[in-house]
Amino acid sequence: MLARSERTEPRPDGAVAPAVEVLSADKIFPNGTRALAPIALTIGQGELVTLIGPSGCGKSTLLKLMANLIEPSDGRVLWWRGGYDQMIAGGRQVAFVFQDPTLMPWARVETNVRLPLDLAGMAKDAARARVMTALARVGLTDFARHYPRQLSGGMKMRASIARSLVIEPDLLLMDEPFGALDEFTRNRLDDDLVKLCFERKLTTVFVTHSIYEAVFLSSRVIVMASAPGRIFSTLAIEEPQPRQESFRNSARFAEYCRTLSGLLAKASVAGA
Amino acid sequence: MRPLAQSETAVSIMAPTLVGVVLVAFWEIACRAWNVPVFLLPKPSDIAVTLARDWPTLVGALGITLRVALQAFAVSIVLGTLVAFLFVQSRIIEKSFFPYAVLLQVTPIVAIAPLIVILIKNTQAALTVCATVIAIFPIISNTTLGLRSVDPGLVNLFRMNRAGRMATLLRLRIPSALPYFFGGLRISSGLALIGAVVGEFVAGTGGRSSGLAYEILQSGFQLDIPRMFAALVLITLAGVGLFVVMVGLSRLALGHWHESEIGAET
Numbered sequence: 001m002l003a004r005s006e007r008t009e010p011r012p013d014g015a016v017a018p019a020v021e022v023l024s025a026d027k028i029f030p031n032g033t034r035a036l037a038p039i040a041l042t043i044g045q046g047e048l049v050t051l052i053g054p055s056g057c058g059k060s061t062l063l064k065l066m067a068n069l070i071e072p073s074d075g076r077v078l079w080w081r082g083g084y085d086q087m088i089a090g091g092r093q094v095a096f097v098f099q100d101p102t103l104m105p106w107a108r109v110e111t112n113v114r115l116p117l118d119l120a121g122m123a124k125d126a127a128r129a130r131v132m133t134a135l136a137r138v139g140l141t142d143f144a145r146h147y148p149r150q151l152s153g154g155m156k157m158r159a160s161i162a163r164s165l166v167i168e169p170d171l172l173l174m175d176e177p178f179g180a181l182d183e184f185t186r187n188r189l190d191d192d193l194v195k196l197c198f199e200r201k202l203t204t205v206f207v208t209h210s211i212y213e214a215v216f217l218s219s220r221v222i223v224m225a226s227a228p229g230r231i232f233s234t235l236a237i238e239e240p241q242p243r244q245e246s247f248r249n250s251a252r253f254a255e256y257c258r259t260l261s262g263l264l265a266k267a268s269v270a271g272a
Numbered sequence: 273m274r275p276l277a278q279s280e281t282a283v284s285i286m287a288p289t290l291v292g293v294v295l296v297a298f299w300e301i302a303c304r305a306w307n308v309p310v311f312l313l314p315k316p317s318d319i320a321v322t323l324a325r326d327w328p329t330l331v332g333a334l335g336i337t338l339r340v341a342l343q344a345f346a347v348s349i350v351l352g353t354l355v356a357f358l359f360v361q362s363r364i365i366e367k368s369f370f371p372y373a374v375l376l377q378v379t380p381i382v383a384i385a386p387l388i389v390i391l392i393k394n395t396q397a398a399l400t401v402c403a404t405v406i407a408i409f410p411i412i413s414n415t416t417l418g419l420r421s422v423d424p425g426l427v428n429l430f431r432m433n434r435a436g437r438m439a440t441l442l443r444l445r446i447p448s449a450l451p452y453f454f455g456g457l458r459i460s461s462g463l464a465l466i467g468a469v470v471g472e473f474v475a476g477t478g479g480r481s482s483g484l485a486y487e488i489l490q491s492g493f494q495l496d497i498p499r500m501f502a503a504l505v506l507i508t509l510a511g512v513g514l515f516v517v518m519v520g521l522s523r524l525a526l527g528h529w530h531e532s533e534i535g536a537e538t
Binding site: 067069096098100102104105106107115116118119120147148149 | 423425426428429430432433434435439443444447450528529530
């Protein structure tokens, strides 16, 4: 895996290649459902972008396209101006975090977090350092030897995030990871996430249902509509990263939430 | 261990033992009180005396029956898991052969045991085959179910990490299948013992070596009912012993994570 500095090197013309480019990619499922109309979207390197929209607007489908979990029916997706395999060959990694922590219940937390490295064939000793770093990042160092059943929902989610960090990803894709948690835990995890993404200059795409979460986390909120799934509108959040907890209590925050709420309402009607 | 945990285990041992003691006491008293003839229902004290008197012969017979049962159990585990793996690899193979596995299960062993003994010269081997025929199905069935009952989220995760077939089998399918596998073991161990005893009952032992079924038959002919009961007691104890061992193995393998071993949260 290449060192970070090599990967973020600017191109000769001075610009940095965008992390993900969705070039008129659409998706029609085998049963005929048109999940996504052709989408045009560029995610810049280091950006934290959220996808939000009514149920069925295709945000999870779009995320999976960016993860190469499914293929577009038409159009294509580029990662750092190349194909997915090209990106992997170049030493970059993509991590995907699901809404379920999806931990192996028979293994300890450290074994769970180490899984991607085990599957890639890394030696246990070498992997150990990375695992402990990832656990420290999410605040689970003391729970490395615990079993998943001994953890709370929030902690399991942290373990799942640690597992995605252990491969040192360049692109982090998260599908409503905090959806099943209570608001306090969610806020705390959001705080930690923005700091994390800022520190490591991680490009992050985050799908959420929560307006507050979308405004707090991202520099750009992409509002989607359904039938067919498409981008309805984009809202730029002009607030310096990393976001501070105090942002949540500010008037600007409330204003953004109002605007986003309005956009979502329009998007919900625009579908159907 | 905390005192609370200790007393929990103690309770789970003491309680059934107490029930057993009460039942045996009642049996003894009832037989004496109503003067039940010994050839109808022997008193526990008669059975105990017979056990002590004929201990060497009876234990020897137990050893022979157990050996057949354990051999059959081992063969069932090896063959059964192999077949389960095969079934999981290909739906076609499963659809083709599963009905025959079911056939094995539902055919009454008392009917086919004499046939097996005729076909196979070596009596010990024949009896092992009889017992295997009964004992193998729960292992095939449960292990197949277990290998298929994998969390789809985890399957996705493994696929995303580009895990190979072997890695998925070793790190995901087998651990997921263990609870089901142990469930199958519990059932199968008892069936292996039943198969060994029934096989011997129906087909005899060829004279040289005799297991507990032979002892029961012989005691019947000689109207030595306490001895018959003594043999029965030994078979029962063997069955319970096997079950307890399986439960212990289960707890060892699954105790730290599976719901079946953990129980309700206090």
